[in-house]
Amino acid sequence: MIEIRQLDITYGEGETANHVVRGIDLSIGEGESVGIVGESGCGKSTVLRSLVGLERGWRGSIQIGGRDMPQVRRIADLRLAQMVFQDPxxxxxxxxxxxxxxxxxxxxxxxxxxxxxxxxxxxxxxxxxxxxxxxxxxxxxxxxxxxxxxxxxxxxPPVILLDEPTSALDVSVQAEILNLLSDRREERGLTYLFVTHDLSVVSHMCDRILVMEKGVFSEELTADDIGAARATTPYAQHLIDASLLGHDTNP
Amino acid sequence: MQNDQILDVCNLTVRFANGAVRAVDGVDLSLGRGKLGIVGESGSGKSTVGRALMRLLPPFASVTADRLSFDGQDLLDLSERRMHKLRGARMSLIMQDPRYSLNPVKTIGIQVAEAARLHLGHRRKEARDAAEAILERVRIREPRRVLDAYPHQISGGMGQRVMIGMMLLAKPRLVIADEPTSALDVSVRGEVLDLLDEMVEQEGAALILISHDIRMVSAFCERIAVMYKGRVVEELAHLGEAEHIYTRGLISAMPDPRLPVRRLKVPDRAALAKLESEGGI
Amino acid sequence: MSHSTPTKMSDGGDVPARGLSRFARLRGLDRVRSFGSKMAKEPLGVVGVVVLALLLLVALLAPWIAPFDPNRQNLAQALQPPSWGHIMGTDEFGRDILSRLIWGARITMRTVLSVSAIVGPVGLVIGVAAGFFGGWTDSILMRFTDIVLSFPALVLALAFAAAMGAGLGTAVIAISLTSWPPVARLARAEALVVRNTDYVAAARLYGASPLRLLFFYVTPMCIPSVLVRLTLNMAVITLTAASLGFLGLGAQPPLAEWGAMISSGRRFMLDYWWVPVMPGFAILITSLAFNITGDALRDILDPRHTRG
Incomplete structure (x- = not known):
């Protein structure tokens, strides 16, 4: 459903240039739910915004539903993917x-x-x-x-992109929204791409989780990997350990 | 001098706007050295409790309590001037975004050195050295560079460390931390909590950690008070003891990677409302 | 503070919360009422609004409430001090000053409202377009705005009025020429903020056209602050109009214009103080009323300026 090849985004020029996304590849099948986790400034939101066309000046290729996405989107391109933002x-x-x-x-x-x-x-x-x-x-x-x-x-749209959709909400409201999102996906066969810093939310919502660090995907995990606190790179391991704080004290 | 009870609160009530809204409704807290967590969702009154203890609420809020004593002093009786002296010296507040608590037009160095002068009675040169030492102690890697930086030039995690550093100089008896980590990246979160922990342990202070994250709080604090609609519904030492349906709902609403479920459990609001109307909360 | 200021706070329940129903049906009349109740918290603002409302009423009803014909001369009655016959006295031609002030309110109100009616939309459109489109549009429009802004307003108005011939119409155009740039700058600043909001991003995603974004999304958000600015501006317009009148470049005699009244009355200042002081007082009250009304409006409409 989504094919990204060598996506590369740089802000500014010369010495002050900020290389935000460094040539990433991503392929998401129809009906899949994929998450990107990372810390602020790692480039995860930029990937999402260039996918829907809010960000211009990217290099590489983006395909949604088999269509090549131009820098400036037409109605037919926009209809393929919609976005839910963080701040309600x-x-x-x-x-x-x-x-x-x-x-x-x-x-x-x-x-x-x-x-x-x-x-x-x-x-x-x-x-x-x-x-x-x-x-x-x-x-x-x-x-x-x-x-x-x-x-x-x-x-x-067949694809919905979610940028931290529940991080501004209370826990109990978050649960309701996440349930709503799961139900609609099941019903309509939607493809989700989640961007968040909350590992427990992505591991609940997504089949595959990509860890993004300094503009590249450094590791791909499954929800089970996160549950078992199992990662190969030290960064991903640190991220999991930090976010599982307190999860061993279940009632 | 060293008495066990640092904070003793009985029937704390905060009303906004002529008593129409009770943000905090009869809260009792007692705290010696150690860590107490206050957990609740937005609107539960948890932040209002923190602010009421510091007497930082706006004038249209009316604060009443049967007892509100800190280190043997009645906080409600203190004049604003005495209270001002108390704040920042013997009780401190750490907020979500440290950049709002720091003066934006002064460098970190000046502000930390000021704290050193104020609390340790240092002269200028000594104060600067003390500032550098304290930044090192809160594990800031390049203290000299940070000393010369302005608050907007440092990250949130760094800012929280600076705040904790300034607090280490003041050696407060009570620290109220209101969502100190929720604006931080997960990987920095742990380090900031560790620093807070160290401070409480070494200085024998009391800490109130206010947060919406019940799991984080339970891992960090010895006791947790769960707040709902201005009241403490339950006090726990361990999440396993949770009996109240609100607490249980809160815990089960959080997705847990170790126990994957297809659908999350949503708190039973109807049951809560029923319990409330029967006066069970 | 109130339900209209967005704060990061959910009211706990995600089902239609009970606390919400109180606000849920704020419609039509209710919204006016809620505006009224907010206004009531600004006692000074209420005074300003009342004064302006009275002025407007006086201007509208001038032919009926003015005790005398403002232009009827009666040299036998010239320079009479305030008395029961002539509450504010008479001028050098024996004309009743109160009646002239009442008719003068018409001229002032007409000038202020016409200038605002020109300046508001022009400034709003230029500013919003510059802020929203950015790039070249912004550069060109804003450089032009800067050029106009760099002229001293009164001097430009004077030059224009002198070139086009004195009169009320030219005064209006002359003042308008110089008073739109601050409005445009303000609208641009607002538009710059609004264009980067998530709701505009969302609208781009569902393919709203640039013009639609401009007029249906961005402009409505800029109107409140422009309105505040315009109200504050009205005080300045009152003064500029009076200045032009004083210099003989505004409304022409025998029209009763406040500035012109001061101008002709200043010769008698020492012996017959009421002749220049009465219109001066009218100008003062009017511009003060615009100012405090504008301030109160800002407190109500602009959330960034609310007092805690």
Whole structure:
């Protein structure tokens, strides 16, 4: 579903140039759920943003669903992948009602945007249809993140990219959102690419986990590897040990 | 001088906006040397407790308590001037982003040296040396470079170390750390916690660690107080003892790589609401 | 502080929370009411709004509430001190100063509102376009803005009014010419922030066209601060208009313009203080009212300036 070859991204030029992503390859099959973990500044979000076309000036090749992605995306390219952002308070327009947010997405993509469709989209993410005429500030963080997911789904993309979708949420709300994401993936056969720093979230959500360090993938792990705290590179091992702190004290 | 009880809180209540909202509702805490964790979700009142203890809440918050004593002093009776002296000297607060706690227009060196002058009575040259020594002690690799840096030039992890370093100079009796690691990368998290631990052990201080991460807190602290809607629903030494449905829900809602499940368990809000209406919380 | 300031906080429940229902139905009238209740927390702002509302009312009702014809001369009654007959006295032609001030309010309000109606949209569009598109568009538009900004406003207005011939219309255009750059700069700064938000990124992902992004996404977010700026600007416009009138380049006699009234009255300043002081007082009150209203608006509309 996603094929990345030799993706390379550099910001700036000359001495101050910042080589953020250094020639990575990534191949994700249809219906797969893959995670990228790494620390801030490792380049994981940049990979995601160039995949959807928010980042320009990358080199290499990106294919989604067999189509070559140009630097500047057309509607047909955009329809293949949508993104859910980290901050539920920043990803919805403060002056657009929820219904507007959803119908805008559908209309701009040339899809039907009648009230029935909006209601169905809201119900699909577990929100009552009446939410359509609320403003984002009237919703809790978890509810907003549900709206953001509905907005991504309404375009009916085969691929959804998730940039730390639950790191701004409470644990119990996170559980609900992660369950929602798993259900929708099962139902629609979606392909997920997760970017997060939280190893327990990716190991729950993803089959394969790539550890990113200084612009390259340094190791590929499975969820079982993380559960068993088993890695080959010292960096990945350190990352696992640090994030499993306290997990041995299960009730 | 050294008495066991450092902090003794009985029936602490914080109301916002004319009593309409009770952010903290009758919390009891008692703490000697050692580490206490306060865990809860956003809106549980955990941060408000920390701030109320430091008397750092805005004036429209009303704080009442049957007892609020720190080292034998009644905190509610202290004048703002005495309180100001107490803060930073005998009680300290570490916040999520250290860069907000440091003065942005002064170098780290000046700020740490100032702490050394204030708390150790050092002269300028000595203070600078003391600052360098303390940065080394909190395992900053190039202390000289960091001393000359401004707060915005250092990473979050480095900033937290500087904060802990300044605290080591002041030797506070009580440290309140409010989500000290949640803005940090996972790999730095452990080191910062280790430093906090070292400080508590060596200086015989009391630490209150406030966090949303119940597993991290349980691994780090001797006792955990679980807060929900302004109340402490349960105090535990070990997560295995959790009995309250809120605590159990919180634990099971976290994905655990060691125990993979297909779906996460979502806290039973209906049961919680029922329990609440029956006065069980 | 309030439900409209976004804070990083979930209200705990992810099901429709009970605490939410209080705010859930803020619609139409309710929103006006909530604005009103916020305004009520700014007592000084309320004073400003009330003064402005009175001024506007006076301007609208001038023909009916002015006790005398503002232009009727009565030399027998010239330079009378304030009395029950003429509350603010009379000028050198025996015209009732209060009536002239009332009619003058019309001219001032008309000037202020016309200038704002020109400057607001022009500044907003230029600034938002520069900030949103960036690159060459930004460079060209902003250099142009800088050039205009570098002229002393009153001097440019003077030159323009002198070249085009004095009059109310030219005064409006002259003031407009020099007062849009601050609005444009402000709108650009706002647009620069908004264009990098996640909701604009999300809109790019579902293929919203640049013009749609500009007008439906970015511009609405810039309007509140532009509105605040405009209100504060109105104080300056009042003063500039009066200055032009004072120098004889604004409204022409016998029109009752406050600045012109001071200008003609200053000759009698020492013996008949009320002739220049009354219009001066009117100008002071008006620009002060615009200023404090603008300040209060900023506290309400601009979350970055809220007092804790």
């Amino acid at each position: 308070f920043g990803s919805l327009h403060p002056r657009h009602r929820i219904g507007t947010a959803l119908s805008e997405a559908a209309r701009c993509m040339g899809l039907r945007a009648d009230p029935d469709r909006i209601a169905a989209a809201l119900e699909e993410v577990g929100l009552p249809a009446g939410f359509a005429d609320r403003f984002p500030h009237e919703l809790s963080g978890g509810q907003r993140q549900r709206v953001a997911i509905a907005r991504a789904l309404i375009v009916e």
